Amino acid sequence: MxxxxxxxxxxxxxxxxxxxxxxxxxxxxxxxxxxxxxxxxxxxxxxxxxxxxxxxxxxxxxxxxxxxxxxxxxxxxxxxxxxxxxxxxxxxxxxxxxxxxxxxxxxxxxxxxxxxxxxxxxxxxxxxxxxxxxHHLAGPSPGRADDLVAGLTEREREVLVLVGRGRSNDEVAAELFVSRATVKSHVNHVFAKLGITSRVQAVVLCYEHGLVVPGRA
Known part of the structure; x- marks a missing residue:
């Protein structure tokens, strides 16, 4: 319960x-x-x-x-x-x-x-x-996306962008042709590196830093 x-x-x-x-x-x-x-x-x-x-x-x-x-x-x-x-x-x-x-x-x-x-x-x-x-966020500042993903691997960056687009772990797994457990591990590593605790924070960061552009899927 x-x-x-x-x-x-x-x-x-x-x-x-x-x-x-x-x-x-x-x-x-x-x-x-x-x-x-x-x-x-x-x-x-x-x-x-x-x-x-x-x-x-x-x-x-x-x-x-x-x-x-x-x-x-x-x-x-x-x-x-x-x-x-x-x-x-x-x-x-x-x-x-x-x-x-x-x-x-x-x-x-x-x-x-x-x-x-x-x-x-x-x-x-x-x-x-x-x-x-x-509605609330202005466009990203130059170079901010690079700063955000500097400590991430290429795969972690891909996972972050998909999470930023609102994808669930199952959807990320299907898109990247990996297991759900692998996606969960990547998400945990990304969150730890970025100092965040929720998927919502990841979404906000992606929009703020230009990794996800408003209006695009």
Whole structure:
């Protein structure tokens, strides 16, 4: 059973999510009304996924996400937001959030998104992240792509670009004619070399450094 904690300053949203998620077999380990309380709760109960609001008192969801990721707590943060093209969502992704969902998303897709994130994948909807990135990011600076991939092997660079295009491990394996285990190993090495922890961060880096061009597959 996948476990979650709910971090949102609106009690009615937390209550509604708890009832709906528990009815679908998701274990809710606790709730928090702000980012600081959320970080403390995640440290204590270590759920699979933290559903994190962005705008909250005391500590916002961006800072809370940063702390969870930097402390290497094995909980993946899934951001809940009202708007899918919000600068704050982009900031949360840059700080290591595993993905984001709109609060208006149907319950079945929220549950699916929780499971996807818990399994280590990036986002429920890669098309949404592409739109977010294309909307916010300017073109790459000259030479930045070379700086980013300087420490990667040619194969690792290929894997990074495919991950940046939103490909799953299975899709990368099929495209490069290698096993899924080999792809997973390459992804882990790339993440370690680049100092990132999620596929979403890899997507953002690829767009920022011009390895993936907005609007192209």
């Amino acid at each position: 996948t476990s979650v904690v709910l971090v949102d300053d609106q009690e009615m949203i937390r209550m509604g999510l708890r009832v709906m998620l528990e009815s679908r077999g998701v274990e809710v380990l606790g709730e928090a009304p702000d980012g600081q309380a959320g970080v403390d709760l995640v440290r204590r109960v270590r759920p699979d996924v933290c559903l994190m609001d962005i705008r909250m008192p005391i500590m916002d969801g961006i800072e809370a996400t940063r702390r969870i990721v930097e402390e290497e707590i094995p909980t993946r943060v899934l951001v809940l937001t009202t708007y899918d093209l919000d600068d704050l969502v982009h900031a949360a992704l840059r700080h290591g959030a595993a993905g984001f969902l709109l609060k208006s998303t149907p319950l079945d897709r929220i549950v699916e998104g929780i499971e996807v994130v818990a399994q280590g994948e990036a986002l429920l909807s890669p098309s949404l992240v592409r739109r977010l990135i294309e």
